[in-house]
Amino acid sequence: MRFGLERIRALVSALGMPQHRFASIHVVGTNGKSSVTEIAAAVLEAHGMSAGAYVSPHEERWAERIRIRGAEIDPAAFGAAVERVAQAVEAVNRKLEPGESVTQFEADTATAFVALGAARVEAAVIEAGLGGRLDATNVLPSTVTALTSIGLEHTQWLGDTEVEIAAEKLAVLRDHTILVLGPVPPEVEALARRTASERSARLVTVRDLSPAVELSNPAPYVRRNFAVALAAADALLGGLEAERVRGVAAGLELHGRMEVLDANPPTVLDAAHNPAGAAALAEALPPVAAGRPIIGCLAVLADKDVGGILAALGPVLAGMVATEVPPERLASAGRPGARALAAEELAAAARAAGVGWVEAAAAPAGAVARAREMAELQGGVLLVAGSHYLLRYAS
Numbered sequence: 357m358r359f360g361l362e363r364i365r366a367l368v369s370a371l372g373m374p375q376h377r378f379a380s381i382h383v384v385g386t387n388g389k390s391s392v393t394e395i396a397a398a399v400l401e402a403h404g405m406s407a408g409a410y411v412s413p414h415e416e417r418w419a420e421r422i423r424i425r426g427a428e429i430d431p432a433a434f435g436a437a438v439e440r441v442a443q444a445v446e447a448v449n450r451k452l453e454p455g456e457s458v459t460q461f462e463a464d465t466a467t468a469f470v471a472l473g474a475a476r477v478e479a480a481v482i483e484a485g486l487g488g489r490l491d492a493t494n495v496l497p498s499t500v501t502a503l504t505s506i507g508l509e510h511t512q513w514l515g516d517t518e519v520e521i522a523a524e525k526l527a528v529l530r531d532h533t534i535l536v537l538g539p540v541p542p543e544v545e546a547l548a549r550r551t552a553s554e555r556s557a558r559l560v561t562v563r564d565l566s567p568a569v570e571l572s573n574p575a576p577y578v579r580r581n582f583a584v585a586l587a588a589a590d591a592l593l594g595g596l597e598a599e600r601v602r603g604v605a606a607g608l609e610l611h612g613r614m615e616v617l618d619a620n621p622p623t624v625l626d627a628a629h630n631p632a633g634a635a636a637l638a639e640a641l642p643p644v645a646a647g648r649p650i651i652g653c654l655a656v657l658a659d660k661d662v663g664g665i666l667a668a669l670g671p672v673l674a675g676m677v678a679t680e681v682p683p684e685r686l687a688s689a690g691r692p693g694a695r696a697l698a699a700e701e702l703a704a705a706a707r708a709a710g711v712g713w714v715e716a717a718a719a720p721a722g723a724v725a726r727a728r729e730m731a732e733l734q735g736g737v738l739l740v741a742g743s744h745y746l747l748r749y750a751s
Contacts, residue, residue, distance in 0.1 A: 359490035363452065364462045368495055370444040371466060377473035378408070380496045381588050384484045384525040385504030385538065387633045388581040391613050392504050392538075393483040394423070395585035395604070400479055401426055402600040403593055408477040410468040410493075412461075412485060413690055415748045422468050424475045437471035460690060461485050465492040479592060487514050489527035501529045501557075502536040502588040504581065506544045507632035519543050523551075531555045534591040538562050538584040562587045568598075569605050575614035575640035582608070612747050614640050621731040622648075623738045625747045629656070631664030637741060638672045645737045649674035653727035653750070654706075654742035655681050655720060658697045665742065666709035673739070675713035675730060678702035679723030681745045689745055696743070699723070720749040 368375060383393045390411045400407035406425060414420035422429040422437075429437075444466070445458045452458075465485070472480045484493045503525060506518045514521045522544045529535055535552045537545065537559060545561070552559040565571075565583040582605065590596045612627040614637070624644060628637040641650060652673045656662045680696040687693075697705075703716035713730075717723035724740060728750075731738040740750040 358459055359487075361490060361492075361494060363448065363456070363458050364465065364492040364495055366448045366451070367441070367444055367458055367462060367466050368469060370448055371441065371470055374466075374469040374473035375496050378477050379479040379592060380498045381479070381481045381500040381502060381592055382484065382493065382496050382498035382528050383481060383502045383504065383588070384488045384528055385502070386507040386521070387630065387636065388504035388538065388577070388584065389483045391578065391581040391610050392502055392585045392588065393481045394610065395582055395608070396502070396588045397423065397481045398426060398604050398608075399586060399589035399596065399601065400481070400593065402604050403589070403597065405593065406476070406478045408472040408475060408480040410465070410472070410480065410482045412464075412483060413744050415689065415744070418464065418690070421464065422471050424472070424477065429471055429475075433471060433474065434467075437467045437474060440470055441467045459492070460692070462492045464690070481588075484525070484528065488525040491528075494528050496528075498528070498530055498533060500534045500536060500588050500591045501526075502538070502584055503540065503548065504538045504584055505632065506540045507630060519547055522547055526551045529555055529557055532557065534558045534560060536560045536562060536584060536587045536591055539564075539580055560587050560591060569601060571605050572608050573610060573614055574643055575636070577636035577640060578608075578610065578613055611751075612744065614644075616644060617751070619738075621728065621736060621738050623728070623740065623750060625751060626739070626741045627744045627747065628669070628741050629660055629665070629743050631661055631668050634665040634668035634741075638669050641672050641739070645672075649731075649734045649736035650739050651727050651731040651734065651736050652676040652739045652741065653679060653724050653746070654702065654740075655679045655746040656697050656702055656742045657681075657686075658695050660697075662697055662702065662705050663709070666706055666711070669741070670706065670709040670711045673711050674734065674736060676706050676711050676715075677723045677727040677730070678706055678714060678716045679720045679746070680718055681720060681743055685745060691745075720746055724750045
């Protein structure tokens, strides 16, 4: 992981600046980025605008990160974009200092720009990877920037306080554009207002979704994300139609965002992987559980705040199976070098957080099976969470 914009600027320049071929909404924030990105693109499509999206991470295929008109990019189109970018990467790398090279995420981002441009979308909603100021997506000439939320995460790179982290993310805001601001702490909102004023940008603040909009997903945090996405789409389009918005809401499907599977026992998949995400998940679970015990199966990456995650989620769990995601699985999902907390370490942290019944099982498939067995025996609900990369073992 190497931050900086020099390499991505050289790469998109070699590719003919593909990110300039469509209008764009840039989505930054701690939590909610993928949801806001997917929903905003769907709202644009519902209003007759050909739209695309770029999200991360993926579960099985890199192509999952690029969506064209509501669907994963066609394999042939993805392959063509990858090939074109690979050729440009070789040319750019030859001009870089010794030991420097285009990073995996930079190449992936450029591939998304090329693919979206080739598909001739009118607009694209682009999710930032990490931070904003030095993120590879920060070469967009965005018309709208959406800041979804702010929490303490990636502090080793982004800063020790929520205001410092917000400053890194707000750095992507372009002059004379629109900033859509989701629910954030007062000090972050004050910073956003100053930043918008300095850049002559119009500020749109979002609090929650109108009760008139009914979602198929029961989670309060999904309602908040939907509201931010609506405001971002509205800022780009200059107006929304209520009937089209209701259509998007009724058909909303967000994988790994309070996703309830029709299974026995009922199974909830959620990508919550930091304290704020865990708190939002804990808020959403009781209505779904309806008094039944919740048995969790969790894996957490080693660089996450495991204590904060368990402090938020532990009180709603009747029991838990701690597991870990294999390094090769993380590498294939775009996180080479990352590692998960060992299952036994996670189990110890869960016991310290007050979770009553805790087991450890290093193999994720076996851990999910064990948690499912316990949920079924207790007439409860199975929850799989703690990392995006664990969800595939339960879906």
